[in-house]
Amino acid sequence: MKDKTIDYVLRATWQAVSRMYNEEAAKYDATMATGFALLSIDKEDGTPSTALGPRMGMEATSLTRTLKTMEEKGLIFRKKNPDDGRGVLLYLTPFGKEKRDLSKKTVLKFNETIKQHVSEEKLAHFMEVADIINELILEKSIFNTPENESNEDTMIMIENAKQ
Numbered sequence: 001m002k003d004k005t006i007d008y009v010l011r012a013t014w015q016a017v018s019r020m021y022n023e024e025a026a027k028y029d030a031t032m033a034t035g036f037a038l039l040s041i042d043k044e045d046g047t048p049s050t051a052l053g054p055r056m057g058m059e060a061t062s063l064t065r066t067l068k069t070m071e072e073k074g075l076i077f078r079k080k081n082p083d084d085g086r087g088v089l090l091y092l093t094p095f096g097k098e099k100r101d102l103s104k105k106t107v108l109k110f111n112e113t114i115k116q117h118v119s120e121e122k123l124a125h126f127m128e129v130a131d132i133i134n135e136l137i138l139e140k141s142i143f144n145t146p147e148n149e150s151n152e153d154t155m156i157m158i159e160n161a162k163q
Contacts, residue, residue, distance in 0.1 A: 006133075017110075024106055028099070029073075033058070033066045035103035038075065043097055046089040048081060075099055 004012075021032035033056075040055050041047045047055075053063045067090070070076045075096035081087035092100055115123065136142050 010133075020110075021106070028102065030099065031066075033062070034070055034075070035099075035106065037063075037066055037070060038092065038096060038100040038103050039107070041076065041090050041092055041096075041100075043092050043100060046079070046091040048084075049078070049088045049090050052090065070096070 018032055021035065025031050025035055036056055037052065040052055049067070052058075052067075053060055056063065058066070067076065071078070073095075074093055076090050076092055078088045078090060081089050118126075
């Protein structure tokens, strides 16, 4: 079997996790995006709608659709931001808080199950590697370095590494 690239493992694992969360959320007529949004909204003080997209890593169009659905289902409501008249704060309804607790339990169950099957040392290494990957991406250290070879050279190196 050929070695898998790091990005392939990340993508395949995230797709499996995402599918698992969506299957679980479907039991409650929800989606993973809804659950994540519920967890991202401060349950007491609300959250500015403009802060939610970056916090969730979601595009504005998808976020708008998700928030509209959440509002229609009675999970959230909007209020003008008293500190910024142009902005809107999102708040959880009592039903939204109930579903937020369910989302939190689901995420904690996932984490506990992984911790039961992966040693603390391996989990610490996983987190360390994830942090390094994120740092390299944030610092634009992967493709924007002066010593970077051309794309053609990089593709040849990738092909050689697979052999």
